Amino acid sequence: MKHIIDSKDFSREFLTSLFEKTDDIIKNTGKYSESLKGKVIATLFYEPSTRTRLSFESAVLRLGGSVISTENAEEISSVKKGETLEDTIKTIENYAEAIIIRHKDDDAGKTAASISNVPIINAGSGKKHHPTQALLDLYTIQREKEKIDNISILVMGDLRYGRTIHSLLELLSLYQNIKVYGYPIKGLEMDANFKIMLKEKGVHYIEVQSFDDVPASIDIIYQTRIQKERFTQNEEVHEIIINQNIMDKFSEKTLLMHPLPRNNEISNELDRDKRSIYFKQAKNGMFVRMAILHELLNK
Ligand code: NCD
Numbered sequence: 001m002k003h004i005i006d007s008k009d010f011s012r013e014f015l016t017s018l019f020e021k022t023d024d025i026i027k028n029t030g031k032y033s034e035s036l037k038g039k040v041i042a043t044l045f046y047e048p049s050t051r052t053r054l055s056f057e058s059a060v061l062r063l064g065g066s067v068i069s070t071e072n073a074e075e076i077s078s079v080k081k082g083e084t085l086e087d088t089i090k091t092i093e094n095y096a097e098a099i100i101i102r103h104k105d106d107d108a109g110k111t112a113a114s115i116s117n118v119p120i121i122n123a124g125s126g127k128k129h130h131p132t133q134a135l136l137d138l139y140t141i142q143r144e145k146e147k148i149d150n151i152s153i154l155v156m157g158d159l160r161y162g163r164t165i166h167s168l169l170e171l172l173s174l175y176q177n178i179k180v181y182g183y184p185i186k187g188l189e190m191d192a193n194f195k196i197m198l199k200e201k202g203v204h205y206i207e208v209q210s211f212d213d214v215p216a217s218i219d220i221i222y223q224t225r226i227q228k229e230r231f232t233q234n235e236e237v238h239e240i241i242i243n244q245n246i247m248d249k250f251s252e253k254t255l256l257m258h259p260l261p262r263n264n265e266i267s268n269e270l271d272r273d274k275r276s277i278y279f280k281q282a283k284n285g286m287f288v289r290m291a292i293l294h295e296l297l298n299k
């Protein structure tokens with residue numbers, strides 16, 4: 001695989017081998033300390049990021065590579081001067097062995113990959129794609145549940161603009177007997193075409209309007225933030241909050257995930273609940289990204 005652009009591009013075999021590599025990197029981190037030796041990786045972020053950018057940069061450094069970075073690419077000189085994304089990529093590919101990009105347009109990763117001579121890693125594009133987040137989410141599910149087939153998951157919050165949910169569900173559709181409950185905020189429902197796609201791929205999708213419609217034994221609850229920055233007009237929406245009281249209705253084995261950052265949609269009191277694994281997820285992210293970089297650049 002040359003680029004990481006869209007969850008649709010992965011096979012089950014690729015995921016299995018990437019997760020095995022991630023396990024090995026966690027166990028034997030030192031073994032990989034020179035895997036990117038002499039390589040420069042560029043992070044080009046047109047949208048804000050803390051976890052994704054820093055975990056990628058930390059991953060590069062731990063693999064012995066170096067980083068050049070623009071955190072505020074929307075504000076950098078070339079964009080201000082009216083340069084296209086294509087021209088920026090054609091320039092930066094001369095300075096780096098790979099480009100990690102985050103952009104507000106759904107197709108930015110694809111556009112960049114179509115013209116780049118170096119690997120492009122999509123670190124989030126628009127409302128549709130966030131493949132490396134999906135990889136770390138799925139890795140976390142496998143590590144915690146010791147399986148992916150036959151899992152049930154509640155995805156909730158912003159099902160319209162949340163790119164992490166779209167990318168994760170694409171990945172889950174590669175597995176057997178996946179049951180997805182969707183609990184959208186009113187006005188932020190999942191796109192009808194996406195639901196059709198899930199059905200075509202054999203994912204059982206059930207939309208619910210209350211926690212009461214979700215089985216107490218559900219394996220995962222995946223909560224998300226309202227993506228206000230993607231609203232096209234001033235929409236009035238009301239978040240659905242998970243607190244201890246709600247979590248107590250679910251099984252001891254139900255895990256609570258969130259890509260972070262959170263606003264109020266998960267009460268802080270739940271940080272002490274052992275079923276809350278969102279910070280573990282963020283930690284796994286760095287190791288999964290090490291595995292991605294190793295696979296793309298060291299083969
Ligand atoms: C997510 C994103 O950027 O889509 N954050 C992340 O990468 N961990 C989710 C979000 O911003 O709500």
